[in-house]
Amino acid sequence: MLGVASTASLRVYVSEWENGRRPISERYAVILRALLGVTDDELTGEPTDPGPPAFVGGYDELVNRIDSARNVSLTMVKTFMDQTELLRTVDRQMGAASLVDQMTGHLATLEDALTFAVLPETRRPVALALAGAATLAAWQALDVGAVERAWRHYELGKRAAQEAEEPMYLVHAMAEQAYVLCDAGRPQLAVDLVRDAQRSGGKRMSPRLRSWLYAAEAELCAKAGLPDDCRRAMEQAQACLPDGEDARDPDMLSIFLNSGHLARWRGNALALIGDDDAVNSLYRAIDVLDPTFIRAESGLRCDLAQAHLAREEYDQAQEHLRQARLLANRTGSVRRRRRIEQLTQML
Incomplete structure (x- = not known):
């Protein structure tokens, strides 16, 4: 167990760390790395000394x-x-x-x-x-x-x-990278990138990966304010998804997608565009969600809160945000906490 200073002293330390007036000791670096999910370089803002060049002599x-x-x-x-x-x-x-x-x-x-x-x-x-x-x-x-x-x-x-x-791994990385663009405030560029990933994969993709890409496109279209494109992409995702309850793609282990996952994704996209059917999809998804998917459940609770807010059902929205916050705190998800705060401001 690592001892820390009092709350008053910690406020002073944080101010001095932020302004570069006090170096972060190893004791506090251990705590801050785990708390913030950062590397040493990101914590200090200074690259680690790589040491002398290898193979000299x-x-x-x-x-x-x-x-x-x-x-x-x-x-x-x-x-x-x-x-x-x-x-x-x-x-x-x-x-x-x-x-x-x-x-x-x-x-x-x-x-x-x-x-x-x-x-x-x-x-x-x-x-x-x-x-x-x-x-x-x-x-x-x-x-x-x-x-x-x-x-x-x-x-x-x-x-x-x-x-x-391995083209499937390439298009998967491209499509996930689109989320960085979306979070950075460039949703249309994110849509363009995920569509480029689909074109790059062509016929070399498994049906489950193809379904995953269409679902990602639907979510990003929703965030880009393209409701018709969102619905069309989600229909294509449903059409491509293989039958059965298996979620793992044997050719692409990074992909988890079955009808339950897709119902959650559909509800998320519909909630983003204010579609009234979002609530039904999301409740169906939460009934079949694997309880080990803690971060996914936090996102699902956020989606339900957003869907209830669109229907002006504020008590239900507040309850789902409360549960989402507890789950986000368990996983330390900064991304999820940010969304929770944005939705809380809408109550």
Whole structure:
């Protein structure tokens, strides 16, 4: 347990930290990293000293690294992907703020393995693992409000997907990156990007990924003030979705989408455009929601609050916002808290 100063002293410390008059000690850095979901560089505003350049004075160390990378087996790549899956599960249940250090280390390991791999048969599997991890890290960064880090991780994910020659991972990273643009106040540009992702994927996408892309387009169209385009895209998402309750795409493990998930997404989009049918879709979605999807439930509660606000049902909206706030606090989602505050101001 880390001891901290009194509330009065902490107010002074925060002011001095913000104005650069007091350095952040390691004791407080540990607390602030977990609380804010930031890296050391983002916390201090100063890049970490990378140390002296590698391989000065000879090639021995470089050759050793290349030899090590050559020995990266498919078993080790599976271990990398299993680690990503574990981080995805923890993120879903506990939020991204507590995972910054683990995800940073995981990406560094994958980048290092790819940097020193030489031949394509070694590079492609590692690049595929990196593409999945980088996209997850980007979504986590967006959730905690680190938008520049999110953008850079999406760029890394796109490069890795291109190296791996995996078009589905590339279009998924493009479409998720569109949310950074939307959150930054450029919803029309976000719509253009997700449509470009659809064109780039063409016929190489699985039906579930195609449905996911249309649902993303519908949400972004709603935020861009394009209600007709929103409804049309959601109809296409419904038409593409495979039958059955399976949610994971076997060809694209980053995708979770079945009829229950799509009902939630449809309700979200309809709530954004003020459609009266949003409430029914959202209540159907909450009835079948996996209880481990804590962050998703927080978003669903926000959607229900927005739908009730559109119907001037303020008591119901307030109750859903209360539950959304509790869930957002559990996961440390800055993005969700921001939306909760915006909706609260409408009460």
